[in-house]
Amino acid sequence: DQQVKQNSPSLSVQEGRISILNCDYTNSMFDYFLWYKKYPAEGPTFLISISSIKDKNEDGRFTVFLNKSAKHLSLHIVPSQPGDSAVYFCAASRSNFGNEKLTFGTGTRLTIIP
Amino acid sequence: KAGVTQTPRYLIKTRGQQVTLSCSPISGHRSVSWYQQTPGQGLQFLFEYFSETQRNKGNFPGRFSGRQFSNSRSEMNVSTLELGDSALYLCASSPGTSGSYNEQFFGPGTRLTVL
Numbered sequence: 001d002q003q004v005k006q007n008s009p010s011l012s013v014q015e016g017r018i019s020i021l022n023c024d025y026t027n028s029m030f031d032y033f034l035w036y037k038k039y040p041a042e043g044p045t046f047l048i049s050i051s052s053i054k055d056k057n058e059d060g061r062f063t064v065f066l067n068k069s070a071k072h073l074s075l076h077i078v079p080s081q082p083g084d085s086a087v088y089f090c091a092a093s094r095s096n097f098g099n100e101k102l103t104f105g106t107g108t109r110l111t112i113i114p
Numbered sequence: 115k116a117g118v119t120q121t122p123r124y125l126i127k128t129r130g131q132q133v134t135l136s137c138s139p140i141s142g143h144r145s146v147s148w149y150q151q152t153p154g155q156g157l158q159f160l161f162e163y164f165s166e167t168q169r170n171k172g173n174f175p176g177r178f179s180g181r182q183f184s185n186s187r188s189e190m191n192v193s194t195l196e197l198g199d200s201a202l203y204l205c206a207s208s209p210g211t212s213g214s215y216n217e218q219f220f221g222p223g224t225r226l227t228v229l
Binding site for chain 2: 004006034036041042043044045046049089091101102103104105106107
C-alpha cells in the first residue's frame with residue numbers, strides 16, 4: 001500500500017529551465033509534507049517543506065505547491081542547475097506532535113542537461 | 115556541529131547471520147529513526163526511538179529490532195538475514211520534541227549486502 005506516490009521515476013530538464021516534480025498521496029491524515037534530495041552514497045538532505053494549512057512555500061529557487069483537494073504536491077525548481085541532478089523524494093507525516101515517522105515516495109531521478 | 119554518523123558504511127554478510135548497525139545522532143537530538151531503502155521501494159520506515167523508548171514502529175518482521183542508549187546513540191539489529199534484506203539502511207535524527215514539526219537529518223547510510 002503505497003500511500004505516497006511519485007509516478008515519474010525519472011525526469012530530464014535543460015539547464016536554466018523549470019523542473020517540476022510531482023507527488024500524490026492517499027492518506028488524508030497527512031498534514032506535513034517534505035521534499036528531500038539524495039546524491040549517490042549520501043543520505044537524503046532536506047530541501048523544503050509545507051504544512052497542510054498552506055498551499056505554497058518558497059525558498060530561493062525551490063517552491064512547493066500543495067493541492068489538498070487533489071492530494072497532490074509538486075516541487076518547482078527555477079532555474080534548474082547541473083548540481084540539481086539527484087534523486088528527489090517526497091515525504092509525508094501525520095502529525096507534528098513528536099511523530100517522527102515519515103512516509104516516502106519511491107523517488108524521481110532528475111537529470112539536468114547542460 | 116557534527117552530522118549524523120553511521121557505522122559501518124559497508125557490510126557483507128551471508129544468509130542466516132545477524133548484523134548490528136550503529137547510528138550516532140546530532141548532538142542534542144533525542145529522536146533516532148531508521149529507514150530501509152531498496153530500489154523501487156523508496157525509503158521504508160523501520161522504527162523510531164526517543165529517550166531510549168521505541169515510539170513508532172513500521173511494518174517489518176520481528177527479525178528487525180533496535181535500541182537506543184542514554185546518550186541517544188542507537189543500534190539496529192537484523193537477525194537471520196535473508197537475501198531481501200540487502201539494502202541501504204539510513205538513520206535520521208531530530209530533536210524529537212512535540213509542538214512543531216521536527217526536521218529529520220539523515221546519515222550517509224550503511225550498505226548491507228546479504229549473499
